[in-house]
Amino acid sequence: MRKRGGRGKSVSKKKEEEEGERREREIKIPKSRLKPHDRKLLNTPAARHWPPYPAGPPLEAHQPNEDTQTSATDKVRDILLKAREEVKSVQVEVKEIQLECDLGNLVVSDNNTLPQSTLRNSDECNEYLQSLARDGIQTLITKVWDLPTERIDNAVYVTLPKPSISIPREKKAPVEKPLTKWEQYAKDKGITKRKKEKKVWDEVLKQWVPRYGFRKVQADKEKNWVRVVPETADPYEDQYAKAAEIKKENIAKNEFQRLRNIARNRKVKLPSVGVTGNEFARPKDLLRAAQHAKHATASLGKFQPGLKGEKSSKGRGNKRKSEEVATMDIQQEKKRNIDIFDKIGKPDLNLDAAMYRQVKDDNVEHDRKKKGGKKHLRRSKMGGRHLTPSDHRSIKLGKGIHNGPKGKSGKGRDAGPGNKGKGKDRASLLQLASKRGATGKIIMTAKKRKKFSKR
Amino acid sequence: MPVVQRVIKPRTKRSKRALEKREPQLVENTKQCLFFHGLKTSEGIRECVKDLHALKSQASLKLQQKNKILPFDDILPVERLAVKHDSSLFCMATHSKKRPNNIVIGRMFDHHLLDMVELGVENYAPLSEFKNAKVAAGTKPCMVFCGTEFEDVTEFKILKNLLIDFFRGVEAKEIRLQGFEHALQFTVFDGKVFLKSYRILLKKSGTRIPRVELEEIGPSMTLQMRRNRFASNDLRKRSLQQPKQQKANKVKNVRKDPFGTRLGRVHMTKQDIGKLQTRKMKGLKEITKKTKKTKGRVSGDEQMETDQ
Numbered sequence: 001m002r003k004r005g006g007r008g009k010s011v012s013k014k015k016e017e018e019e020g021e022r023r024e025r026e027i028k029i030p031k032s033r034l035k036p037h038d039r040k041l042l043n044t045p046a047a048r049h050w051p052p053y054p055a056g057p058p059l060e061a062h063q064p065n066e067d068t069q070t071s072a073t074d075k076v077r078d079i080l081l082k083a084r085e086e087v088k089s090v091q092v093e094v095k096e097i098q099l100e101c102d103l104g105n106l107v108v109s110d111n112n113t114l115p116q117s118t119l120r121n122s123d124e125c126n127e128y129l130q131s132l133a134r135d136g137i138q139t140l141i142t143k144v145w146d147l148p149t150e151r152i153d154n155a156v157y158v159t160l161p162k163p164s165i166s167i168p169r170e171k172k173a174p175v176e177k178p179l180t181k182w183e184q185y186a187k188d189k190g191i192t193k194r195k196k197e198k199k200v201w202d203e204v205l206k207q208w209v210p211r212y213g214f215r216k217v218q219a220d221k222e223k224n225w226v227r228v229v230p231e232t233a234d235p236y237e238d239q240y241a242k243a244a245e246i247k248k249e250n251i252a253k254n255e256f257q258r259l260r261n262i263a264r265n266r267k268v269k270l271p272s273v274g275v276t277g278n279e280f281a282r283p284k285d286l287l288r289a290a291q292h293a294k295h296a297t298a299s300l301g302k303f304q305p306g307l308k309g310e311k312s313s314k315g316r317g318n319k320r321k322s323e324e325v326a327t328m329d330i331q332q333e334k335k336r337n338i339d340i341f342d343k344i345g346k347p348d349l350n351l352d353a354a355m356y357r358q359v360k361d362d363n364v365e366h367d368r369k370k371k372g373g374k375k376h377l378r379r380s381k382m383g384g385r386h387l388t389p390s391d392h393r394s395i396k397l398g399k400g401i402h403n404g405p406k407g408k409s410g411k412g413r414d415a416g417p418g419n420k421g422k423g424k425d426r427a428s429l430l431q432l433a434s435k436r437g438a439t440g441k442i443i444m445t446a447k448k449r450k451k452f453s454k455r
Numbered sequence: 456m457p458v459v460q461r462v463i464k465p466r467t468k469r470s471k472r473a474l475e476k477r478e479p480q481l482v483e484n485t486k487q488c489l490f491f492h493g494l495k496t497s498e499g500i501r502e503c504v505k506d507l508h509a510l511k512s513q514a515s516l517k518l519q520q521k522n523k524i525l526p527f528d529d530i531l532p533v534e535r536l537a538v539k540h541d542s543s544l545f546c547m548a549t550h551s552k553k554r555p556n557n558i559v560i561g562r563m564f565d566h567h568l569l570d571m572v573e574l575g576v577e578n579y580a581p582l583s584e585f586k587n588a589k590v591a592a593g594t595k596p597c598m599v600f601c602g603t604e605f606e607d608v609t610e611f612k613i614l615k616n617l618l619i620d621f622f623r624g625v626e627a628k629e630i631r632l633q634g635f636e637h638a639l640q641f642t643v644f645d646g647k648v649f650l651k652s653y654r655i656l657l658k659k660s661g662t663r664i665p666r667v668e669l670e671e672i673g674p675s676m677t678l679q680m681r682r683n684r685f686a687s688n689d690l691r692k693r694s695l696q697q698p699k700q701q702k703a704n705k706v707k708n709v710r711k712d713p714f715g716t717r718l719g720r721v722h723m724t725k726q727d728i729g730k731l732q733t734r735k736m737k738g739l740k741e742i743t744k745k746t747k748k749t750k751g752r753v754s755g756d757e758q759m760e761t762d763q
Contacts, residue, residue, distance in 0.1 A: 144630075
């Protein structure tokens with residue numbers, strides 16, 4: 001892979017800059033302004049050979065009013081003198097230890113001892129450092145100019161050799177990906193991949209239909225506007241739902257196989273249950289995981305050995321106390337047994353909870369039956385105690401809240417204790433609650449108990 | 456316990472390309488650098504980080520928020536940040552009474568810390584102080600390392616390697632001859648490292664090779680080495696390993712004529728020339744007497760049979 005260094009500017013800007021530099025270097029004496037013998041002087045060998053890039057400022061244009069002959073020669077002499085001064089050598093003073101150049105990285109190493117006095121002196125320090133740097137860079141440039149060059153796009157490129165100073169890599173060397181189960185099978189059987197066209201000619205629709213992607217579903221719908229129910233199938237079965245179900249399963253299966261391939265590649269054994277280690281888990285999460293593991297023992301983590309400095313969590317959960325039946329009083333034991341029997345018969349009733357639960361269920365059902373179904377569900381988890389703005393408005397107006405078409409199963413918004421208006425009152429709810437129980441499920445009623453006892 | 460990493464399934468082509476870019480590659484991408492602050496910074500160190508970020512603008516990212524990170528206590532948050540932004544170099548700036556104007560420069564290998572050096576910045580002169588034309592951003596700099604400590608003392612040796620890694624930019628195989636614009640100088644003296652940045656001016660000399668003139672442009676600072684955490688020898692060895700595919704394959708049995716013709720040498724197994732497969736020419740086939748006789752007899756017999 002070819003990587004080119006250089007300026008980060010755009011091409012046009014570079015050209016402008018180059019031109020600007022060139023302009024600066026050239027001495028602009030318009031030839032038209034010179035008299036003929038001046039022009040001749042300009043063509044003399046001495047003048048012709050002066051370097052075109054003196055570092056000094058460009059000379060002013062020749063003034064025709066001045067005494068031309070002497071000033072022209074003087075000017076030429078001045079130019080030559082200046083140019084000669086500007087030509088400095090490319091030589092670098094010889095150092096004790098030669099400078100090492102790593103051309104691949106463009107690094108110069110100067111291992112000579114530095115003069116302590118000059119560096120301690122803050123005035124001389126900067127100048128000395130600059131001269132050191134200049135020497136180093138000059139050596140580097142000298143070596144670079146000797147490298148083989150290439151000309152690409154009107155620019156001269158130099159090919160750098162391999163770097164001598166080895167820099168560590170960013171990531172590990174890439175590992176060859178092992179073949180998936182299908183790829184291995186295909187390789188063994190000699191099955192090659194054949195590229196399929198995106199568009200397929202469909203005889204039924206008489207047009208080119210995409211095989212996948214954009215507009216595929218539409219095309220499918222057009223084609224399969226009717227679905228034939230197979231003879232063996234149940235006539236009331238929803239074929240469309242069935243097809244959707246099958247498609248979902250296929251996607252899930254595909255995903256599962258993909259993940260299985262990845263797991264096999266990474267040689268990771270996934271546990272079916274439990275907490276898996278995570279490199280970037282927070283210490284809080286890891287602590288919780290450890291606590292869970294510890295707690296899942298018979299003694300609820302009380303007698304588990306811990307690490308040094310590990311904080312033991314306070315007792316979580318109540319351990320089942322062993323019954324002290326032998327030490328109990330007869331009266332106590334009798335009372336205990338009767339309590340148990342009572343509990344079986346009569347449930348522990350939390351009336352308010354039951355009421356709210358009932359109300360909530362009814363409200364949710366009502367919402368569901370409404371047009372649009374679930375979308376218009378606006379019941380919160382507060383079990384029907386939540387009143388919407390329209391409810392508040394109607395209560396204020398004293399109209400009560402609109403009940404659904406079916407009287408009793410309508411909205412029981414004002415079912416909470418102390419609310420006016422229609423709807424379910426406490427008594428009826430109590431009845432219901434007694435039938436249903438705190439969990440909302442219908443359990444043993446007195447009648448039923450009698451029935452069973454008879455048997 | 457097995458480490459289960461989340462398997463990200465790319466949903467778009469663009470995300471797929473981004474994921475592939477982050478995978479380990481034969482020829483690696485340019486190392487990205489991440490600049491961020493600790494909980495407390497001073498104005499000076501903020502300027503310093505800003506200038507360094509400008510220096511490496513093509514391959515660096517500067518985070519704005521303050522982070523409660525102490526790299527020498529717990530490197531994990533830094534590693535996480537580096538993984539998130541796919542950067543293997545980082546530079547963190549902090550300031551405290553004990554360690555004023557502190558920067559921690561470090562590099563990662565395989566998403567884990569390789570080397571880390573804490574440097575104190577003194578006598579900082581920002582870019583704005585040098586009022587002259589600067590170099591274009593993203594130019595590959597030439598680096599000069601002065602001082603014997605860079606070769607003798609191991610800490611400075613590793614620091615040199617780290618600094619080259621940090622500032623070198625793109626790994627270029629070819630460079631434009633006019634592209635030598637930026638020079639960085641690191642001098643070790645009295646246990647301190649002087650960093651200076653120059654602009655290279657190539658002047659015409661009498662010869663083909665240009666004369667180099669330097670002009671100081673960039674930030675100049677004195678770095679004091681504080682704490683460090685360097686990699687163990689085997690980790691360093693692993694990080695320097697190059698993939699086998701990159702090794703140059705020897706080309707054998709091919710040579711070039713003085714005329715420039717490419718000649719090769721092919722080694723063959725022993726061949727039985729008598730049994731070589733050549734072109735078949737039917738006319739040249741040997742017709743033996745035996746074959747002639749059998750042909751004639753068959754036809755004759757058949758005829759005789761039919762007649763009867």
